[in-house]
Amino acid sequence: MLVLGVESSCDETGIALYDSEMGLLSHALYSQVEVHADYGGVVPELASRDHIRKTLPLILEVLDKAGKTRKDLDAIAYTAGPGLVGALMVGAAIARALAIALNIPSIGVHHMEGHLLAPMLESSPPEFPFIALLVSGGHTQLVRVEGLGQYTLLGESLDDAAGEAFDKAAKMLGLDYPGGPRIAKLAERGSARFSFPRPMTDRPGLDFSFSGLKTFTLNTVMEHKDENGQLSEAVAADIAASFQAAVVDTLMIKCRRALRETGLKRLIIAGGVSANTELRQALEAMVLKEKSNVYYARPEFCTDNGAMIAYAGCQRLLAGQFDEGGLQVRARWPMDELSPVAE
Ligand code: ATP
Numbered sequence: 610m611l612v613l614g615v616e617s618s619c620d621e622t623g624i625a626l627y628d629s630e631m632g633l634l635s636h637a638l639y640s641q642v643e644v645h646a647d648y649g650g651v652v653p654e655l656a657s658r659d660h661i662r663k664t665l666p667l668i669l670e671v672l673d674k675a676g677k678t679r680k681d682l683d684a685i686a687y688t689a690g691p692g693l694v695g696a697l698m699v700g701a702a703i704a705r706a707l708a709i710a711l712n713i714p715s716i717g718v719h720h721m722e723g724h725l726l727a728p729m730l731e732s733s734p735p736e737f738p739f740i741a742l743l744v745s746g747g748h749t750q751l752v753r754v755e756g757l758g759q760y761t762l763l764g765e766s767l768d769d770a771a772g773e774a775f776d777k778a779a780k781m782l783g784l785d786y787p788g789g790p791r792i793a794k795l796a797e798r799g800s801a802r803f804s805f806p807r808p809m810t811d812r813p814g815l816d817f818s819f820s821g822l823k824t825f826t827l828n829t830v831m832e833h834k835d836e837n838g839q840l841s842e843a844v845a846a847d848i849a850a851s852f853q854a855a856v857v858d859t860l861m862i863k864c865r866r867a868l869r870e871t872g873l874k875r876l877i878i879a880g881g882v883s884a885n886t887e888l889r890q891a892l893e894a895m896v897l898k899e900k901s902n903v904y905y906a907r908p909e910f911c912t913d914n915g916a917m918i919a920y921a922g923c924q925r926l927l928a929g930q931f932d933e934g935g936l937q938v939r940a941r942w943p944m945d946e947l948s949p950v951a952e
């Protein structure tokens with residue numbers, strides 16, 4: 610089954626072609642980072658307009674790269690939520706219109722299920738059941754995964770998401786958006802000499818809180834500014850390293866706790882922050898001691914992309930699901946409302 614995937618939930622247009630027999634055939638991504646750079650955040654109306662401009666050209670590009678035409682498509686999967694409603698609408702309307710024109714089924718995919726399944730696109734993917742750590746710009750969740758669509762939320766952030774914390778801390782250090790990769794790069798030259806807290810690790814439970822780290826970062830920045838209000842690059846690098854170490858350590862401790870409490874031996878990490886090298890190394894070291902395994906996607910499939918949507922949609926289509934009823938997208942959509950897929 611050849612499935613076209615369309616991702617447009619935020620500020621990235623991601624398109625991909627996934628074949629159930631051959632695997633991923635082609636993919637393309639367009640990031641709107643520059644469109645929103647002057648505004649200090651994603652402007653929903655500008656995001657929608659840019660998706661309108663990019664979606665069809667990228668669909669033609671992935672078909673061309675794979676040596677396919679639209680007549681070869683068996684189905685179309687698109688992100689139906691959660692995300693920016695206008696941005697989601699663009700992808701959903703294009704995907705559904707194209708499916709109707711080609712007389713093939715379409716399916717609306719949950720963006721976080723897409724992220725969660727992205728490690729399945731790699732060689733030797735994990736078997737169910739496993740623990741999933743979803744760490745992205747909008748989510749920090751620990752989920753017990755029994756099978757496709759069988760998700761139990763074990764814990765989540767009570768305030769900022771991990772990626773959001775990276776982005777805000779980066780801003781305080783004068784770094785551009787997205788902050789995660791920039792903090793990681795700056796941290797390479799620093800040492801984690803400031804003792805940042807490891808929020809909520811000293812009490813039971815699997816919830817997270819990252820807003821305190823933000824305040825701690827701001828205070829540390831303020832304390833070390835010189836008389837001209839400047840922060841030396843060396844100190845900025847040390848703050849970046851200390852902040853990153855605190856986030857990584859906190860995530861590692863909660864993942865270890867989730868493995869121990871459930872007795873599961875497999876951990877997957879997904880979402881933009883799962884691209885972080887320090888996080889991967891810390892989790893690799895932890896699972897070794899716990900006699901467990903950790904799985905993640907290649908870095909470009911950790912952040913938003915069309916491949917994960919094509920893959921997730923394909924799994925549900927293979928199980929007989931497809932869109933029925935009118936065009937619908939959802940800004941909010943708790944993942945445990947998803948329907949389980951029978952084996
Ligand atoms: P959501 O998926 O929750 O709707 P999103 O789609 O905006 O949010 P993603 O695209 O999955 O989030 O990830 C983007 C986030 O990942 C940003 O906050 C970014 O700073 C962070 N990020 C990306 N690469 C890294 C990295 N190497 N280290 C840390 N954080 C990173």
Ligand code: MG
Binds near residue numbers: 620
């Ligand atoms: Mg994004």
Ligand code: FE
Binds near residue numbers: 913
């Ligand atoms: Fe995302």
